[in-house]
Amino acid sequence: MSRVGRLPVTLPAGVDIEIGPGHVAVKGPRGELKQHVHPDLHIVRDDSGVVVTRPSDRREHRSQHGLARALIQNMVTGVSEGWSKTLEIQGTGYRAEMDGHTLVLRVGYSHLVRKDPPDGIEFAVQGQLVHVRGADKQVVGQQAAEIRAVRPPEPYKGKGIRYQGEWVRRKQGKSAIG
Numbered sequence: 001m002s003r004v005g006r007l008p009v010t011l012p013a014g015v016d017i018e019i020g021p022g023h024v025a026v027k028g029p030r031g032e033l034k035q036h037v038h039p040d041l042h043i044v045r046d047d048s049g050v051v052v053t054r055p056s057d058r059r060e061h062r063s064q065h066g067l068a069r070a071l072i073q074n075m076v077t078g079v080s081e082g083w084s085k086t087l088e089i090q091g092t093g094y095r096a097e098m099d100g101h102t103l104v105l106r107v108g109y110s111h112l113v114r115k116d117p118p119d120g121i122e123f124a125v126q127g128q129l130v131h132v133r134g135a136d137k138q139v140v141g142q143q144a145a146e147i148r149a150v151r152p153p154e155p156y157k158g159k160g161i162r163y164q165g166e167w168v169r170r171k172q173g174k175s176a177i178g
Helices: 060-081 137-150
Strands: 016-020 023-029 031-036 041-047 048-052 082-091 094-101 102-106 112-115 121-126 129-134 162-163
Touching: 016 041, 023 060, 048 060, 048 162, 060 082, 060 137, 082 137, 094 121, 102 129, 102 137, 112 137, 121 137, 137 162
Parallel strands: none
Antiparallel strands: 016 023, 023 031, 041 048, 082 129, 082 162, 094 102, 102 112, 121 129
16 A cells, blocks of 8 residues: 555644545635545545545556645645745846746846746745745746746856755866867
8 A cells, every 4th residue: 555645634723624526625824725636536534634545456546546645735734834945046147036026037138037926826035045935836836947947057157046955067167278
């Protein structure tokens, strides 16, 4: 049996879950999230929290078992604590600023790059750091990836936008033949 799928999802105070055929909805202080799950899986709320079980050991059921439990856990964490990704901007003259809710990036192009947050996501700038926060882990990760894609770190000087703590492999530049 799946090691991840076997674990119950504990519900913190203030988080409510609605289980229907083929979907799960979680509501908490940071918002409401809905997720479709495989209709064959059995999702039950009991004393210890939410338990996901599968009807058989078919490959499809095994693969969906741990996935469904992890998605439910991510939704519960998102509506109770929220998710966050931090990006670093490195390079001379490279910077980010907020214009209302819009993120404005100055990263070496002849124009400013503007990024509007989707519903449920907020951007924050603190010096050379850009914080992406929200309840939905998938959307937070996608927005962070789209911001990074504006100017990914280049391997010679390391300039660009990278995840905080990301290690960029540096290459040696041209060398004199002599």
